[in-house]
Amino acid sequence: MHAVEIIIAKRDGHELSDEQIRWIIDSYTKGTVPDEQIASLLMAILWRGMNDRELATWTQAMIDSGERIDLSSVTRPLVDKHSTGGVGDKISLPLCPLVAACGGAVPQLSGRGLGITGGTLDKMESIAGWNMMLTNEQMAEQLESIGVVICAAGADLAPADKKLYALRDVVGCVESIPLISSSIMSKKIAEGTQSLVLDVKVGRGAFMKTVDNARTLAQTMVGIGHRAGVNTVALLTNMDTPLGFTAGNALEVRESLEVLSGRGPADVRELTIRLAEEMLLAAGLDITLPEHNPTMALDDGRALDVWNQMVRAQGGDPEAPLPVAAHRREVKADAAGIVTDLDAYAIGVAAWRLGAGRARKEDAVSAGAGVVWHVREGDDVKAGDLLFELFADDESRFDGGLEALTSAIKIGSDRPNARPLVLEKITFVH
């Protein structure tokens, strides 16, 4: 086999054979095919696409580049979730323990954030002592005893994807639905879950800006999951306006704890319950029974109990105070009116500039930094009302954060229509 022949075949719009796909992924993982050949192949794939068969083989080859975690010792039904990422998207934090509290087992292997969308691991690291590195054995034990882990993916989970993901970033090949789908699904399939619910974000604060693109991505991932034997469904959810009232690592943990305590912002609670229902249904559990019902498990404290057990099992102290940023600024309303627009993207940029996110993989994040907003679309405000609080450890970061927030809110006279949180559900169609 020759890499050039494979590149040329895809470039000219031909299908790649299963053998070609397995060979190129294997060779790249081993390092016998260099970055420049994979770079031009990725651009050709971005241009020409991959059909269902190619995509299934591509994903499987990435899984086969490492280990597939064996969770067969876990007796509860295994079900995971994945979000394509959005501003203020802290849903994994209340959702995973909630599903465990309702009888599922959630092997949530997660990642760090890059750019304006935060990462679950960064948020969890706000908790004193919490350890994100578990062995496969620890993971299986904790899933059986507590029903949930949130931890980092090991180096041997889809190593081909790690190389491809890093390369795509520098060669302008991130925005390809087959490449995005296979990247996400290879890791989720390799982690050993039986069912999977995808939260595909749509809107200004998300990677996918339009419903059409998000639907295509969701359908592609659902197809990959089913072909690999993982029962997969997807919800398309709104990310024009941010979730909850906080963006930032410790700020979002605090808000998640509110939700786990049966309170919290209505949208975060609604989406958490809705995704929990989908996960429990996918896991074959009857959510009309009290022991499997997520609304009840949030309201009676069972979900919070599981959170505390999970944090302790991973070395964390759920009682420890969360980090608070050293400095704070306020933004107040200039004039009275109705909040017609609250832009998730602008708020994400502000939080990122304040230190909540990173520009490069090697950067550290600030646990306390971020933005709290005090209004939502449709709210009435008076002149002088508090709109935003900004938090940073480094005062020099406020200028950039404040600048980003100037375009984050519009105050006008027409009350905007409320947008639904869940836009569509995507299931597998043969």
Add this chain to the structure above:
Amino acid sequence: MHAVEIIIAKRDGHELSDEQIRWIIDSYTKGTVPDEQIASLLMAILWRGMNDRELATWTQAMIDSGERIDLSSVTRPLVDKHSTGGVGDKISLPLCPLVAACGGAVPQLSGRGLGITGGTLDKMESIAGWNMMLTNEQMAEQLESIGVVICAAGADLAPADKKLYALRDVVGCVESIPLISSSIMSKKIAEGTQSLVLDVKVGRGAFMKTVDNARTLAQTMVGIGHRAGVNTVALLTNMDTPLGFTAGNALEVRESLEVLSGRGPADVRELTIRLAEEMLLAAGLDITLPEHNPTMALDDGRALDVWNQMVRAQGGDPEAPLPVAAHRREVKADAAGIVTDLDAYAIGVAAWRLGAGRARKEDAVSAGAGVVWHVREGDDVKAGDLLFELFADDESRFDGGLEALTSAIKIGSDRPNARPLVLEKITFVH
């Protein structure tokens, strides 16, 4: 500037700015932008193309990556030719001294062959003592005194093109008209010629298989030339059937000497004269005058005299016997009939396998190896007539050469239509 932004702009179908193009070519030449980023950019260019302005800037940036040779001391009109390469294409050998004999100065910087199309330097190296390395000063002096040099391009001539050319080969980005055009034209413009005639080959034995593709390539190169101040025209010429009766280094030198002696195969002589006329016209010389008339200069020995002077000036011995391969095989006709087809590509493969060409840049070539054919399309043959002679220094190469030739000739009953040698002339259109 960021390479990723440039890649994404081209990927999404936007024009690149002059500044972006100059920055990326300069950074790649210096090595501060790595191969993998250029690889994906090249695939995006192959996909999206470049407009006239982008292409002019891209070509100029490649020229500016090295030196532009100063030939202003040469008082004769400078005119060069370039062929896109074909099987048995020895035209440069008689053509360059012929144009010099008619009053032009021909700075023919040439290359080695790769794959089935031979390289002028490989052919010239059949001549004992001949030296392909000249300084710029030697080049200018010889152009003034003799009117022609055939030599290797120095390392400082369009070094960006050297890197890009090698990369394109391994990342499946050879077949892009903007990339081919800018590669050829950057070297020809940098060598300092004032006028240029392009021989764009079309057909089975050429890189461009269809007239439409060849015309687009020719128009693109002619446009680049004019925008850079080089008076450029192109001929599209047939390469379905090979030129002359020989393919192989020393074999083609011998055939070229026949043409320079006023004899030789009719097609080689015709194309040599036709291209000489175009070059002399482009150089502003009146070919109706005897001193500028190429037919007369071939027939009265002036062109051969210039050849002998050029070879001697570059250390070669024009009297020395040419190398002859150690071994020879014959292929004879099985049955009587008419030659309906003689395939340039198959003959090129045979010559290459016999040792006339190289598979990798580092390989040496055999001077004596190659193929001589004794028939042309439309000829009558009897059973037992000699069709091909094969020459090789290494007997083990005959099997591969003979195998390639089994598909090179078709003998049937219908006389084929003669195909014209020159298909079209392409001039600059604003």
